[in-house]
Amino acid sequence: MTVRKNQATLSAEEKRAFTNALIELKRTGAYDRFVTTHNGFIMSDTDSGDRVGHRSPSFLPWHRRFLLEFEAALQTVDAKVTIPYWDWSADRTTRSSLWAADFLGGTGRARDGQVTDGPFAYATGKWDINVRVDGRNYLRRALGAGVAELPTKAEVDAVLSMPVYDMAPWNSSSNGFRNNLEGWRGANLHNRVHVWVGGQMATGVSPNDPVFWMHHAFVDKLWADWQARNPRSTYLPAAGTSNVVDLHDTMRPWNNVTPADMLDHRKFYTFDTEPAAASQR
């Protein structure tokens, strides 16, 4: 069984296995297909039309399915690799070991935002940005520039205590847990982290930065944490809602998976914080 671990606890060997698997998917072209898929949904998900990946109730199950597919691709390279999660409410500075040269590399240089250290620096020749919104073909970051502070534990706690999953009009103006977690409303959790990292992470082609997967693995964990804290709450809407994915509707682009299929992450993996994971290791 796959166990997703806090990135801060990974050994040097685990970090290397993860970054090596990323680079291999990049080399084969598989990685860039995930970037293209994400950007396609970013650009077509609208508040007043069909919306699946973002600004809608299926934001969480869509990304869970997207990460599962990506994790399976990583595991074709190295069966031991799982997606680590980045708890940005705890590891919240540019000095975190996450941004060290032996893991993701750090922020970009002032002149052009280019990341110049670590395995994803342009000079390595192994991490060209091919799916892009502008002419720049190197990984960029501007940690803490677009917004100064990452969300705090108190802000996360307040969102986890919201008992209703989502509400009409089921878009970026909704109240409820999903939209406060996605960040179009309230303290702004998920969106703010994209802006804090900056560079490609602030754009529609955000998966170009490997931290995308670790950020979303934590967002995914927060969904599981919310379920544990609100056992009587469930995914909404249930049925008959236009433009959005109801509980038993299928989600594009797979068309064979529903939010209901994605509700229990333990069918696929556990988190290192869960007792079940400890007993299986």
Add this chain to the structure above:
Amino acid sequence: MNKITRRQALGTTAGTLSALGLLGAAAHSATAASPAPAAPAGTVDEVFQGRRIQISPATGGGHHGGHHGSDLPTVRIDGRELHVMRNADGTWISVVNHYETFADPTSLARAAVRELQGAQLAPFAPMGGAA
């Protein structure tokens, strides 16, 4: 520069001075007649930080359709179209600043200029092709 379309040409007329760079980085925007406060901003043609921003107002009625129609303004930076979207609360995002909202298309376009740091937008590709 790309072939000038009729819509671009109309925008150019509204802001010829700034198009010629005579106003430098100072904002110059001519707002077309706006029947309602919720209507998109009007025509803009300005040079901001050395980049030409052109905004042609939406030609369709209202903002309840899909994003492909003319119910959204066309935003160009140095002639390249910037993919923009309007949020339900009236704020704006673009593919360059996707996770942060802006009050109007002009501030959205200027944010994109800052973010681009001189780079050109990739050809407009709604399904996210490579540049």
